[in-house]
Amino acid sequence: MRRYFGTDGVRGEAGKPPLTPEFVLRLGQAAGAYFARQGARPVVLLAKDTRESSDLLEAALAAGLMSQGVRVEHLGVLPTPGVAYLTRRLGATAGAMISASHNPYQDNGIKFFGPSGEKLPDEAEAEIEALLEEAHPTRAIGTVGDFREAERMYLDFLLAHAPDLTGLRLGLDLAHGATYRLGPKLFQRAGAEVMAFFNTPDGRNINRGCGSTHPEALARFVVELGLDLGLAFDGDGDRVQFIDRKGRLFHGDHILYLTALAFGEEGVVGTVMSNMGLEVALRERGLAFHRAPVGDRYVLERLKETGLSLGGEPSGHVIFLRHHTTGDGLLTALLTLKALKAMGGDLADWYEALPLYPQVLLGVRVSDKARVMNHPRLQEAIREAERTLAGRGRLNVRPSGTEPLIRVMVEAKEGAEEMARELAALVAALDRE
Structure with a gap:
């Protein structure tokens, strides 16, 4: 321990x-x-x-x-x-x-x-x-x-994997974080026309209303400015979320689906948070799908166990094991754009190519994650919800590994939001006891 x-x-x-x-x-x-x-x-x-x-x-x-x-x-x-x-x-x-x-x-x-x-x-x-x-x-x-x-050596490594992006009008949300200098430089050198947002860090604005966890502003900019797509990075640059030209979130599950097909992968490693729609779509294409616990280190372990090279999370934390040992937002963006060029169409087409199950994810702030997670009433509520969802959806209730939160995820074709809110309310009530 x-x-x-x-x-x-x-x-x-x-x-x-x-x-x-x-x-x-x-x-x-x-x-x-x-x-x-x-x-x-x-x-x-x-x-x-x-x-x-x-x-x-x-x-x-x-x-x-x-x-x-x-x-x-x-x-x-x-x-x-x-x-x-x-x-x-x-x-x-x-x-x-x-x-x-x-x-x-x-x-x-x-x-x-x-x-x-x-x-x-x-x-x-x-x-x-x-x-x-x-x-x-x-x-x-x-x-x-x-x-x-x-910075120069890392930039050279990234450019070695960059497709020709000439003619692409690209919006970057740098989250006022670690990619604020490197991101614009990288995509401009690859040939894209770049509009950079949230790239003036002051020590306190990192991730504030921006970045991969808050891509709403970038989605608005992409639509209003008529950009081809947007890329939203997080504060330390290990993940990326895409925005298509219609302002829709093209997240880690979409990235895994597109790149698996483009690069001829035999299978993919996701996590317990990966959408059931991704699993169904990959299996229909004859590709294996494996789930790991949340966290890129566990995705990496599962990749090694299965002999696969592509894995990741809906958050946009994706590992291309042939090229790198960890999730890399900038590299993921480049390789996804390379896959898009190889497969044809634009991001909006590939968004629609992967039908996802409705998913609700709620985070409940608690004072003692272990006490609430182990409470008999919560465990019984989880078992009852799983019985209700059997065969038509998925449930995952887990403590965050990085914040004082318990995350409730419900995935189903109907009733997901109601079930998630009921479980979240129970978590909050148990924390107050």
């Missing part, structure tokens, strides 16, 4: 436990001690997003790492998948990203990547947590540097 690490690193409100400077210093010491066991002088690449707290946490983490003899190379503001790519490309011991992804600016987090460019496995995170309980006097003096080639 891990106390601090969740499905996507250590996450919380910056300045409050566990994300205080004191704790992050200790985390750096523990992680540094762990990395020092991997061989000679360890090197850790360190990047961040645009939150106002990222500088503070970066300094604390770097100090802890250096106290254990680690060489820290600062990458500056860079999307999370850029850290994963460069860790593997440069042969670093590890990479670290300071970000809370799609969360509001008050939150922040720390996630680590191993030398393969994959997120550390649960066992490694558990070992780092165990080291947190030990004292770590300074064992060696580490050093620090600024790796100024980081």
Whole structure:
């Protein structure tokens, strides 16, 4: 059991436990001690997003790492998948990203990547947590540097996968986050005519009313300005949502369907949140479909188990394992546009090619996720709802791995909203008890 690490690193409100400077210093010491066991002088690449707290946490983490003899190379503001790519490309011991992804600016987090460019496995995170309980006097003096080639190298990697986008009128929602510089540069170099929105970070506006979790403004801009499509990224750039020319959300399930057909995949890995319509459509085409728990690390594990190379989540967090070890919003956008060119038609055509079951997803803020999830009344309500949906829909009630929420998802051809609201109301009531 891990106390601090969740499905996507250590996450919380910056300045409050566990994300205080004191704790992050200790985390750096523990992680540094762990990395020092991997061989000679360890090197850790360190990047961040645009939150106002990222500088503070970066300094604390770097100090802890250096106290254990680690060489820290600062990458500056860079999307999370850029850290994963460069860790593997440069042969670093590890990479670290300071970000809370799609969360509001008050939150922040720390996630680590191993030398393969994959997120550390649960066992490694558990070992780092165990080291947190030990004292770590300074064992060696580490050093620090600024790796100024980081953005250029990551951009070159992305451009190597870019189709010719000449003539495409494209709207970008950069979420005031880690893609705010790189995104426009990338798509302009690929030939697109780019209109960039939400690209002026001030430390507090990341994800606020924008980005992949709030694409409504981008949808309006696409329609009003007559753009061909829009791309909405999240705060750390590991996911993307598309908007078609009619202003409709073309999300991760659509991306998986289109790219699976275009690239001749034998099957796809989704999650428990993937729409039943995607599963039905893929199986009708003779493609296998597997479900993993929510979280890209579990999608990656399932890809390896099945020998497949394409997997992802409705959120737009998609892994193209032939090209990268983690979800990458910019790479996903490029490869989806390449698939679109190969298959013909435009995004609106492919939106209509995948009929999805009506799905309602509600998030209920709670004070104690474990207590509410394990409450007998909620468990009985879930069992009753599953009996009602048997054969005609799906239900998933789960605690968020990154926020103090319980998420209720109901998917059915009819009655989904009523059932979801009833379950959400029960969760809220049980939390108040």
